[in-house]
Amino acid sequence: MTVIDFTAFIGRLATASGETILPYFRTSLSIDNKNARDFDPVTEADRGAEAVMRRLIKQNFPQHGIVGEEFGTEREDAEYVWVLDPIDGTKSFISGFPTWGTLIALLHKGTPVYGMMHQPYIGERFSGDNGSARYQGANNTGRKLAVRRCESLAKAALFTTSPLLMNETDRATFKGVEQHVRLTRYGGDCYSYCMLAAGHLDLVIETELKPYDIAALIPIVTGAGGIVTTWDGKPAQNGGKIIAAGDPRVHEAAMKLLNG
Template identity: 65%
Template sequence: MKPVDFAAFVDELARLSGEAILPFFRTAIHAADKSQGGVFDPVTEADRAGEAVMRRMISQNFPSHGIIGEEFGSQAPDADYCWVLDPIDGTKSFISGMPVWGTLIGVTHKGNACYGLMHQPFTRESFSGDGSSALWRGIGPNQQPAERKLRVRPCESLAAATLMTTHPALLAEGTLDAFRRVEAQVRLSRYGGDCYAYCMLAAGHIDLVIESGLNPYDIVALIPIIEGAGGIVTTWDGGPATKGGAIIAAGDRRTHEAALALLRL
């Protein structure tokens, strides 16, 4: 499958999932709690509708491919090509009417993240990457379609860095102290954003994203975007990020190394 055909198919997945999800945004939608008494983990009819349409299209067009999705589980996850889907990354923002959520569509080839897209149908923008380049597409100041290449910004030290995490309360047990060590060293720390934070890193607006307790569908689509923009995404021990866990993304390898040193203490 040629890259241009692959990208076009992902764009179609994003369009159709957006059509399924967007009618529910900023409505009186009910959110069920998947946590079973733990930290509130909402799921909505919009989540399920968005994933269902993507899974149906993938199965029709690529029946030999695997699928890992947040809402409907795994199907042939060890296939050479595997689609990793999160229909609404940032459901808490979605049900609060905040536009910092997005649909994550990632693809792995033999376990390596090879293509990813984050689509936000409400703001009409998308961030995509294949590990060697990354692109933003949206609406420009003249209200016409626009696009530009994504590039991380240089950041020589933690003292000059802007750090984001979705929220410290969501960090996995035993990781908060490590996060706080890095947070104490940076110039600015901001909370919120989910997948948007990673895309803002790829776009050169922030320098670090540190989180823990992630699943593959939370991060796989974002890896080729950040790497395509010149950044780096690893686990806290410096390993591959495709299986999730404790994740650090950085635009500059110098800040990545400095943050890792503090996380490992």
């Protein structure tokens, strides 16, 4: 069984999760906080979307493992493992901004082999399998994704969700990169990686990511010709400190500053 066999099923997961989430968006929904030390919101939309995806996976592939943000892990050592983030960007979601998405990754023997970011409100899907990446918009418009060339940090556009999510040391290190780029913008969550894959920005630097925050985005970025690693150049699927770049020259220059 190859990853191609799962493409239609991943589309079903995206559709089902989107149908669960959309009735909650831009409504007066109840918000819980998962973190006593900070504000880490979760809603019934998050829980409901992950629940419906888990149910479909178990019905169709009971031998597969699942890692999800809201309901933990099952059979994490299985040959195939699904990694789910029902709403990446919940803070944007509860604020009414559309810069959030559902992340669906399929791992084979621990390696992300397919990923999708679905934004049901806008009607966008970004998907990739490491070898190629595609965009599908409303009315079934679609195209291949490709990163853009960027010869230096001085010409690069850099995104991070927020420097406030970094500890003091990492924030200072990030600022060291930030002062060398042409443009920095904050916000975006998963959308930043998809815009990098689409060729609209050049660099994303984050910290404290969980596997479900990044696993689906790796095949999209690499499928579009980009690079995703940890700050020390290792595979990124386990999360942590992450750097994604469209051009290897920008990746190398940023890595030197992050580790300098």
